[in-house]
Amino acid sequence: MTVSHRARNAETFHALDFAQRAADLEAQGHHVVKLSIGEPDFGAPPAVLAAGRDALDGRPLPYTPPLGLPELRSALSDFYRDRHGVQVPAERIAITMGASAALLLATAATTDPGDEVILADPSYPCNRELVQSFGGTVVALPTTAATRYQLDADMVERAWGDRTTSVMIASPSNPTGTSIPFDELAAICELARSRGGWRIVDEIYLELSDASPAHTVLEVDPDAIVTGSFSKYFGMTGWRLGWAVLPPQLVGPVERLAMNYFLSASNPTQQAALACFTPETLEVCERRRRELGARRRLVLEGLARIGLPVPVVPDGAFYVYIDVSGTGLGAWQFCEQALDVAHVALTPGRDFGPTTGETHVRLSYAASRGELNEGLSRLGHFLASRRG
């Protein structure tokens, strides 16, 4: 019996490993400040919880259609229209088990063995595994603070080759919380389109941008593949529900893959998610977005105070990407010691690519201000004790 190459070569997602190590420490009675995982501490808004409970009242809960409950697809279509002013027919929206499954389906539907997919280093690690799992070759372009750790059109143009079929973008980005300037995003998409390439744009943090409403790529590239999620803005990480906006020619292919791979997303969770789009729930979510902005300021001030530089100030999501190279520790070591000594869980840059892998760590500020202050204080003492 031989384990497949893709499984043998798959990288662990260290963010989850560090979270597990944090949980193990807590099980031993320690209080760990957990800033490693990209999960808001808010949870789902009250109306979503209530709708979820209502869905479990004994009514039938069969498989939904493979692309989701029609009423949820419609609600998302209305949301794109009302918030972003773009027309996205419900028929082009696929409801999926998290943005994870949306990215899996998008990759599976667009990547043949040998195809090259351009993406940024650093970026969300699972994208690389998905591309490779379906036989594609990842072309990870090193980025720097000069472009906010994002691709720009010049880079993409230089890297575009005969076998390139897609560019994958996330804006705002995980791990950096930085967005691509909108005209630059438009230029990248225009370039990829002109070369006959897919644009896979992950907008799961879009509604957690400083700009509100933020600009979706669909304003300038209606045929981009866009992934979204109920996890972040709506606080439903553990529920596993997301979506993809598909260009017309991908709807049928993705539907066929979705029915074979998954049958459908969860029926009760989809029913609960219908409560996301009321004015009341959106007001709850907007309050949370503003709270995350306040937490970011708190974290940036605190990190400056203890001497940990953040080379690029984020403009969305809930991450800061810290350069720890001045501490004399590699990023991995830094995360290990921060956890073991200071009981603060962070994520090493290695998850996100080699360019910043040994110099940067990701801090998720989706924790309460109290926890953030405690975490900053512990990191401060940890650094002081190293210097002292």
Next chain:
Amino acid sequence: MTVSHRARNAETFHALDFAQRAADLEAQGHHVVKLSIGEPDFGAPPAVLAAGRDALDGRPLPYTPPLGLPELRSALSDFYRDRHGVQVPAERIAITMGASAALLLATAATTDPGDEVILADPSYPCNRELVQSFGGTVVALPTTAATRYQLDADMVERAWGDRTTSVMIASPSNPTGTSIPFDELAAICELARSRGGWRIVDEIYLELSDASPAHTVLEVDPDAIVTGSFSKYFGMTGWRLGWAVLPPQLVGPVERLAMNYFLSASNPTQQAALACFTPETLEVCERRRRELGARRRLVLEGLARIGLPVPVVPDGAFYVYIDVSGTGLGAWQFCEQALDVAHVALTPGRDFGPTTGETHVRLSYAASRGELNEGLSRLGHFLASRRG
């Protein structure tokens, strides 16, 4: 922009298409007897619904570990011990978003491009798509009523080649409801093991066997990959929760793939599923199993009365696989006319492979006795009108 070969070649799952056509007819005001989809009409047991509602009380619902909640993995381990007398450490159980995701992960972890995977024709269509999606070649062996439409060890031995890496089995089977005799199953697994091949055994209908407790392959092949589900026996189809039992050398690789592909299965659904393993819930499920047995007798008698032969009497699941070749209609035509004329939704054999694709249709008897009687009556009239 080019759609990937896998997506272009993916077959639609006709069962879902016919279900959709049935739903469309119902939206027009018709009462359709829906016997096309493999979904019990029972729904989740009351204690599971209650636990699901409790999970939505505002408590944090973060991602779970990639292989699932430890307490749910333990509960399944206990279930295997108590019901089946096999020791399956919780560490070897992966909780997944339906058995669909379990099959996807099992295939991804064991199949390299060019690998050959042996399976039965007819069998569950999604397995073929999964193997092909990860670059494998499907070797579908035609079966007949003589082997209950299942593989036997002789067939597998003859088909085993240099590139064969796995055999995929489902027992009881979808679409036939037939199990492999246990000594034959053991012989197939022993053969595959001796050739260094994986045994992927789908047991999602195991607890809906006539024998109770039925024999899990783990009794004779503890290193088989076994997939299971909360969908069928526990009536949780639309919730999307299942599991895989993994041999030790696959636990790490599957965990890495699972975190990259899915992060985790749904947290609230896993909490709800903890209520599956109480004596009360199991008693509810056993009553349902007996009810399905009664429905099968009703359906077999009814089909005999109206002259539709079932070549092999099932011993589990909730399907009968009907030979319609005596009606003068191809199976596809039969399903179309049964739906359009008699308003009875069935699934054409084409879903399950070419051997029986044009001669057989699948009837799911997981509907109420009233609906089954009505469906049989309508089919009887439909056939009589064709003869008359």
